[in-house]
Amino acid sequence: MKALVAIAYYGTNNRAHLMQLIDEYRSMSLDVDVVVVTDREKDLPASIEQVIGTPARNPRSLPFAHKRVLASRRSSYDLFIYSEDDTLVAERNIDAFLWASDVLPPDKLAGFLRWERLPEGEASCSSVHNHFHWLPHSAFAVDGEHFAQFSNLHSACYMMQRHHLERALTSGAYLRPPRSGRYGMLETAATDVYTGCGMTKVICLSRLDDFLLQHLSSKYVGRLGLPLREVRVQVDALLGTLTGDVPTSQLLGPTKPLDDARWDKRFYEPVDHDVLGAVPASARRVLVLGTGSGELELALGAAGHETVGIPLDAVIGAVAGRRGVPVTRPSVAGALEDVAGLEFDALVAVDVLHHFKDPVSVLREVRGALRPGGAVVATVPNFRRELARGLAGRAAAPVPRGTFEDLGAHLVGPSTVATWLRRAGFVDVRVDGPGSIGRAGAAALSRALGAKRRMVTGRAAEVRSARPRRGPGGPRVSVGLPVHDGEKYLEDALESLLAQDFDDFEVVISDNASQDGTEEICRAFASRDARVSYHRQVANLGAAANYNATFLESRGEFFCWLAHDDVRHPSFLSACVEAFDSAAENVVLVQPRAYFIDSTGQVTHPDGDDLATGSPLTPLRLGRVLARVNMANAVFGLIRSSALEQSRLIGPFIASDYVLLVELAMLGSIIEVPEVLMYRRLHDASSRRANVTDDEVQRWFDVAATTPHTSVKRRLLDEYCRSVLDQSMVPPERAACLATIPTVMGTRLARNAIGRWRRRAAAGWSGR
Numbered sequence: 116m117k118a119l120v121a122i123a124y125y126g127t128n129n130r131a132h133l134m135q136l137i138d139e140y141r142s143m144s145l146d147v148d149v150v151v152v153t154d155r156e157k158d159l160p161a162s163i164e165q166v167i168g169t170p171a172r173n174p175r176s177l178p179f180a181h182k183r184v185l186a187s188r189r190s191s192y193d194l195f196i197y198s199e200d201d202t203l204v205a206e207r208n209i210d211a212f213l214w215a216s217d218v219l220p221p222d223k224l225a226g227f228l229r230w231e232r233l234p235e236g237e238a239s240c241s242s243v244h245n246h247f248h249w250l251p252h253s254a255f256a257v258d259g260e261h262f263a264q265f266s267n268l269h270s271a272c273y274m275m276q277r278h279h280l281e282r283a284l285t286s287g288a289y290l291r292p293p294r295s296g297r298y299g300m301l302e303t304a305a306t307d308v309y310t311g312c313g314m315t316k317v318i319c320l321s322r323l324d325d326f327l328l329q330h331l332s333s334k335y336v337g338r339l340g341l342p343l344r345e346v347r348v349q350v351d352a353l354l355g356t357l358t359g360d361v362p363t364s365q366l367l368g369p370t371k372p373l374d375d376a377r378w379d380k381r382f383y384e385p386v387d388h389d390v391l392g393a394v395p396a397s398a399r400r401v402l403v404l405g406t407g408s409g410e411l412e413l414a415l416g417a418a419g420h421e422t423v424g425i426p427l428d429a430v431i432g433a434v435a436g437r438r439g440v441p442v443t444r445p446s447v448a449g450a451l452e453d454v455a456g457l458e459f460d461a462l463v464a465v466d467v468l469h470h471f472k473d474p475v476s477v478l479r480e481v482r483g484a485l486r487p488g489g490a491v492v493a494t495v496p497n498f499r500r501e502l503a504r505g506l507a508g509r510a511a512a513p514v515p516r517g518t519f520e521d522l523g524a525h526l527v528g529p530s531t532v533a534t535w536l537r538r539a540g541f542v543d544v545r546v547d548g549p550g551s552i553g554r555a556g557a558a559a560l561s562r563a564l565g566a567k568r569r570m571v572t573g574r575a576a577e578v579r580s581a582r583p584r585r586g587p588g589g590p591r592v593s594v595g596l597p598v599h600d601g602e603k604y605l606e607d608a609l610e611s612l613l614a615q616d617f618d619d620f621e622v623v624i625s626d627n628a629s630q631d632g633t634e635e636i637c638r639a640f641a642s643r644d645a646r647v648s649y650h651r652q653v654a655n656l657g658a659a660a661n662y663n664a665t666f667l668e669s670r671g672e673f674f675c676w677l678a679h680d681d682v683r684h685p686s687f688l689s690a691c692v693e694a695f696d697s698a699a700e701n702v703v704l705v706q707p708r709a710y711f712i713d714s715t716g717q718v719t720h721p722d723g724d725d726l727a728t729g730s731p732l733t734p735l736r737l738g739r740v741l742a743r744v745n746m747a748n749a750v751f752g753l754i755r756s757s758a759l760e761q762s763r764l765i766g767p768f769i770a771s772d773y774v775l776l777v778e779l780a781m782l783g784s785i786i787e788v789p790e791v792l793m794y795r796r797l798h799d800a801s802s803r804r805a806n807v808t809d810d811e812v813q814r815w816f817d818v819a820a821t822t823p824h825t826s827v828k829r830r831l832l833d834e835y836c837r838s839v840l841d842q843s844m845v846p847p848e849r850a851a852c853l854a855t856i857p858t859v860m861g862t863r864l865a866r867n868a869i870g871r872w873r874r875r876a877a878a879g880w881s882g883r
Contacts, residue, residue, distance in 0.1 A: 117146045118194040118209070121181035123304070124153045125174065125200075132201040132331040137163060143206045148192075151200075152180040176293035178304035186290060189280050197305060198272035201332040202229065211325035212274045218258050219317070224279060224309065225262075226316035227270040227326050230343060231333040240346045241330055242267050244339035246379035249430045252363040254320070254353045262317040263353045268306040269298055272328055275308065283312035296374040296512075320350045341383065341408070345434050352433040365428045366405060366445045367470045368523075375512055378496065378524050380470055382407040382431050386414045390465060393492045393572055394420065398460035402484055404477075405467030406442055409435030415463075416440075423457070425450040425481075447480050454484055461490040466568060468532060469495055469525040478539030485575040491541055494568045495532050529569035530841045536573050538760035540667050542660070543767065544573035546841055576660070576667050590646070592620035592673045592688055592753070595665025599627035599655065601679035602636060604796060607716075609640050609647070611682040617689035623668045626651040627661040633679075657818035658802065659765040666759060675753045680801060682716075684792040691753035694788050703758035703783035704776075706749040707792035714798040722748045722795070726776065727787040733844060734851040736780040741835070741859040747772040748795055749785065758782045763841070766834065767817035769809060769827050774834045781842050781852065832860060 120140055124133050133151070137160070140147045151159060152166045154177055159165060166184055169177045178199070185195045194213070198204055208227065215225035228242040247267035254263040275283065283289040288311030295303055297310075309316040319326050323346075355361030367380060384407050391414055394401060401415055406424025408431060415422045416439075424442045426432030432442040443450035462485055468474040485491075501514045519525055529546040536544045547570050594612055598605060612622055624637050624647065634651060641649040650668060652661065666674055673695060677683065684707075691705040698705075709722040726749045728739040750772045762778040765771050779785065797804065806812045809827060813820045839852045 116194060116213075117192050118148070118196060119185060119188055119192040120147055120149045120196045120198070120204075121184050122149065122151050123178040123181060123197075123199050124151050124157065125177050126154070127157065129200045129332065130157075132203075133159075135331065136198070136200065136203060139203060139205065143209070145194075145206070145209065150181075150184050152177060152184065171293045173293065173300060175300040176304075178301055179293040181304070182290055182307075185275075185280060186284060189277060189284070193277055195275045195277075195280055196272070197274075198328075199301075199305075201330060202271040203329045203331055204272060207325055208328060209274070211319070211322060213276075215262075215319055216276055216279075218260065219262070221278070221282070222314055223262070223317050224273075224275070224314040225326065226265075226268070226309070226318060227272055227328045228265070228267075228318060228323075228346075229270050229272075229330045230327050231330045231336050231340060233336055233342075238327075238343040239336065239340040240327075240343050241335040241340040242270055243341040243346055244335075244383050246376060246381050248382045248428070249349055249353055251353065251356055251361070251365060251428045251430050253317075254356050256357060260322065261320040261354060261357065263320055264315065265318050268309045268316050269302040270328060271302075271305055271330070273305055273308055279308075279314065282314065283308055286312040288312050297376050320353055323347070323350060339383070341434075345408075345437065348433050348437050349430045352430045356429075361429045361433075362444060362446075362449075363429075364444070364446050364449075366425065366447070367427060367467070375515060377501065377512075378522070378526065380405065380427065380467055382427055384408070384410060384465060386410050387465065387494070387568070389570060390463065390492055390494060391415065391418065393570060394418075394461050394463060395490050398490060400457065400459045401461045401463060402454070402459040402481065404447075404462065404464040404481060406435050406440065407431055409438045409440040411463070411465065412440040413438060420461075423454060423459075447477055451480060451484060457484070458486045459484050459489060460486060461492065464491070464493040466494050466496055468493055468535060469527055470523075472519055474525070474532075474535045475538045478535060478541070482540055482575055487575055489575045491536060491571075491573050491575065493532055493536065493571045495527065495529055495571070497566050497569050498526055498528060500567065528843065529571050530843045532569075532571045533573075533841045534761045534843070536571060537763060540576050541573040542576045542663055542764060544571060544763060544841075545837070546571050576663055589670040590619050590621040591671055592617070592675070592692065593666075593669030593671030593756070594620055594622045594688075595662070595669060595674065595676045596622055596624045596679060597627065597658065597661040597665050597676070598624065598629065598633055598637070598679035599658070599661065600629045600631045600633060602629075602632040603800070604680035604798075605633060605636050607682055608677055608679050609636075611685075612677065613640075613644055614685050615683070615688045616685050617692060620646060620688055621669070621671065622647045623665045624649045625661050625664040625668070627658070628652050628655045655818050657767060657814075657816055657820075659767045659771060659816045663764040666756075666764060669756070672756055673753050674756045674759055676751050678751070678795070680796040680798065681751070682712075682794045682796070684790075684794070686790070687792040688753070690788050690790060690792060694786060695753065695755070698786055699784065701783040702786055703755045703779050704749060704752050704785045705788060706752040706785060707788040707790060709748045709751075709793035709795055710791050712794045712796050714796070716794075716796075718794075719797065721791075722746055722793075724748055725787065726780070726785050728780065729784045729786065733781050733848055734855045736784065737777060737839075737852050738855045738859050740776050740780040740785075741856065742863065744773050744776055746795075747776060748793065749776055751793060751795070754779065755783070763838070765816075767820070768830055768834070769812050769816060770831055771816065771834070773831060774838055777835055778838045778842070781838070781844075828860070828864075832856065835860075 150164045170179045181197050212225050230238045230240050233239050250264045352361050356363045401420045401422045403424040406426045412422045412424050426442045426445045428445045436442050443453035471477045505513050533544045637649045641647045694705045710718045726740050728736045730736050806815045835856045
């Protein structure tokens with residue numbers, strides 16, 4: 116057996132390691148010739164041939180030079196080996212490769228993993244790190260021996276027999292020019308043989324020690340790698356897939372088709388202390404979606420949380436389990452069966468949601484395991500950072516564009532993740548955690564451009580179920596009727612709904628723990644008409660949460676709220692639905708005109724709000740609503756449910772209905788029905804009159820509010836800006852929206868101040 120070895124040697128730092136490699140090859144029983152490809156002539160033994168020069172201007176292209184060396188001498192040798200200058204190949208490794216080549220089919224090529232020696236003497240497998248992982252479905256047996264695929268194709272070495280090399284050359288991919296992609300240029304030179312030459316790299320599990328190569332420089336110790344004893348745990352799990360004892364399913368499916376590893380989910384994730392700190396200290400039990408090797412879960416345990424992980428697959432789950440992390444099966448459905456009967460206080464999803472084809476459905480499912488009010492902490496890679504790095508010339512490659520089918524992931528920002536959470540039934544959703552935009556604008560910009568990942572937090576709505584999707588038998592319209600101690604006018608409100616000349620609707624009543632005759636009235640209407648459903652809260656949630664509960668229980672394509680003391684014209688639903696059907700698809704809200712009525716039902720005055728805006732420009736629609744919203748009656752119009760899912764709904768703060776209208780305006784157009792179809796009742800017990808001070812109004816919105824509220828105008832400015840930052844839009848559009856907010860708010864304040872001055876002046880003159 117005659118072997119040709121090509122070693123890549125750049126600079127002189129690894130000279131001692133290179134000489135150890137040369138001595139090792141000289142000691143073998145094989146007939147071995149060694150060629151060193153190098154950037155310049157080096158002081159090496161005369162018997163060692165040197166091939167000098169890089170194949171491209173980039174110095175990291177040097178390893179590609181070995182390919183032409185091997186290809187040009189293919190008829191003179193039986194075995195071909197390439198390695199970097201610090202990767203030691205022993206004769207037992209060569210013997211193992213030759214044995215494997217005899218038993219494997221032609222399209223399988225035996226490969227290696229690298230290991231390093233830790234200071235305490237234990238071995239660490241440096242090939243196992245970051246996003247690299249075993250493919251659970253890939254294990255197979257040949258002649259009683261077992262093999263499997265590992266996603267890290269780079270081991271700084273590969274071997275081929277002559278028929279392998281001929282196959283690689285025939286593919287046309289072996290001699291491609293230097294380049295990088297999923298791997299850097301240096302690594303690509305050693306992985307091309309597996310990625311484009313018609314051969315798949317496999318590792319022998321049953322003789323693993325013979326397929327381990329020592330990395331002499333040990334430069335990754337303490338930085339990356341997995342103890343070899345834990346690699347053996349993974350091997351045992353892979354062998355279990357062959358007997359059916361271990362599932363082969365993967366939480367996220369196959370490796371991404373994208374030739375760019377920046378977007379892969381990391382299986383060996385270091386603890387993110389921002390994520391750790393965002394989990395409420397009061398959360399006793401935490402569910403982690405996408406568990407890797409278990410570092411975060413162990414840190415959560417050390418902080419006093421009971422943690423259960425849904426692993427990325429059963430192989431990595433075996434490592435987490437060995438470390439003491441309770442894990443489920445590696446699928447959402449299987450995991451929820453495994454934790455049935457348990458209630459979790461928090462859900463953590465680190466850089467995993469964008470890997471699901473339908474993240475909203477996944478969130479809906481796992482939300483069922485959370486208690487009402489349970490926290491969610493999710494992160495997503497900061498794609499804006501990569502865009503900025505690309506513009507600065509510092510990124511390895513531009514951020515790719517395409518669909519999920521093209522990329523295997525949704526390359527989205529935190530605002531999209533926030534929308535996913537809201538659509539799945541989470542509320543109080545915030546990007547990068549709580550904080551004041553007004554006071555932290557610079558910090559927010561710094562996070563947007565500098566952080567490696569962005570965080571989104573929220574909590575599960577107080578109702579148990581997430582909003583169900585409209586099925587074939589579902590209603591076209593849902594009417595949400597929130598009520599608290601509303602017996603006096605409730606029957607009038609419900610009768611006005613059942614008198615509608617449009618039949619395809621449902622009424623969702625959420626009774627906020629009323630103490631009067633509200634429950635009896637609601638149950639009577641629910642028994643009278645199947646379109647009416649009644650839900651009673653066990654405790655007062657506050658008006659905001661109760662309003663949102665009606666939407667989260669609804670099923671319609673369109674949705675509207677009806678206050679328990681208001682009434683609707685019989686044509687309200689039919690006119691609004693007709694307006695939607697004849698309007699463009701970007702219309703999100705139909706606003707009929709409204710009159711105010713008194714306690715007896717007599718009309719007192721019209722509503723002056725006119726928020727209709729069909730501008731294609733988001734900043735102009737935003738400005739229209741900011742300038743004209745007053746009584747916010749438009750929030751009781753008919754809303755497209757898919758748009759409402761992308762909003763924050765009614766927030767637990769004063770004037771959050773203003774914020775909701777702003778968010779809807781940014782999502783699409785608002786149109787007006789010119790007829791008066793809504794009647795808003797003002798009476799002594801109505802929320803506008805019964806709550807006099809700002810603190811009373813705040814407690815009406817959020818019954819749990821205990822701290823003094825900030826200035827209403829300051830809070831509105833803060834929330835408006837947060838809404839803009841949460842929306843998906845291009846940077847110039849976002850900047851224009853952010854500039855619109857203080858401009859319009861300032862104009863309104865000035866106009867109101869001038870109006871007050873004129874009224875006082877007029878009163879002063881009339882008093883003379």
